[in-house]
Amino acid sequence: MVKPYWKSASHIIIFSLMILAHVFLFASFTLDMIAFMKDPAVTNPEAPTRITTLIVVIAVFASFIIDIIFFSDLFRYIRLKRRTNSNIKSNVEIVAEDEGKEAANKEAKKMLKFSEVIADVNEASTSNGAEFEFSQESMRRPSLKATLLTMNYAIGLPLLAIFALFFVALVFFFLAIDPKNPLNGLRNAATLTVLTIVLFVVIVAIMMIVQRIRLKKKAPKEIGLRIYPEYVEQYVVANKEARMETRYKVSYDNMKRMKTKNFYLIKGKVNKQTAVITIYKKEIPSEVIDLIEGRYLKAKEAKKAQKEVKNKD
DSSP states (O other): OOOOGGGOHHHHHHHHHHHHHHHHHHHHHHHHHHHHHHSOOOSOTTSOOOHHHHHHHHHHHHHHHHHHHHHHHHHHHHHHHHHHTSOOOOSEEEEEOGGGHHHHHHHHHHHHHHHOOOOEEEEOOSOOOOSEEEEOGGGGSOOHHHHHHHHHHHHHHHHHHHHHHHHHHHHHHHHHHOTTOHHHHHHHHHHHHHHHHHHHHHHHHHHHHHHHHHHHHSOOSEEEEEEOSSEEEEEEEOSSSSOEEEEEEEEGGGEEEEEOSSEEEEEEEETTEEEEEEEEGGGSOHHHHHHHHHHHHHHHHHHHHHHHHHHHO
16 A cells, blocks of 8 residues: 555655745745846846846756656656555565565565555465466576567657657747747757656666666576466566565456567556566477467457447447
């Protein structure tokens, strides 16, 4: 469960910073207006700008950045609260033995906090009833290509949509400030959007470097694939004394897939949560991929037939 908004230290800090930023903006704007009334704009266009005006510009920029952080954090909180209150079984599961139950609960909380992943925590079952099971040794320390491919397939399109909306919001912002110069507004919006994308890429690169360092020190004990009649499951066994296994599930009836020369990627969404399974083709028989593909196409046809029946009714 997600903590109440006002009981989270991070939410309170972000909200307080947002209030302080707007108080700073209002105070600096008021001081600049007082300075302007005492000494109107200078006639010499090459004369330096008043220091109070520069402070207002800094305050506007700071408030804009803090507002983005605040509303992103607020929408994230609302989204997580709705998802955790929906009582829908997740497509991510953590199973553990009795002595590993506490570690599993901690891992679930960590996944929710840092990755917005909701995981069901259950006791380990003795029999899982899988039709096939294969080890994915390469995924214990995935290559850079596999990591980038998985990230792109998981969040590529939503990320493009977010940057596009960010660009549109900036355009409206700059047009509201200076409606007489729309080209300048477009230029400024494009510049800030590109800088934001560059900053995002740098942050992702740093995170990937940190992740690869951590994997070198403590890679998972085992990663593998299980094929069931209704879904495909990727399991990750944590490198801990007590066995703790995280399972990512993609059912055929809500599955999407992407094929490359070396990889077969599948993803499915449950409760607005996307699970992606990356399969290195050389590690499993081609017949198994054909089986997954066949079941996916069969489920797709069944959904199409159901839709046609509903439309007729």
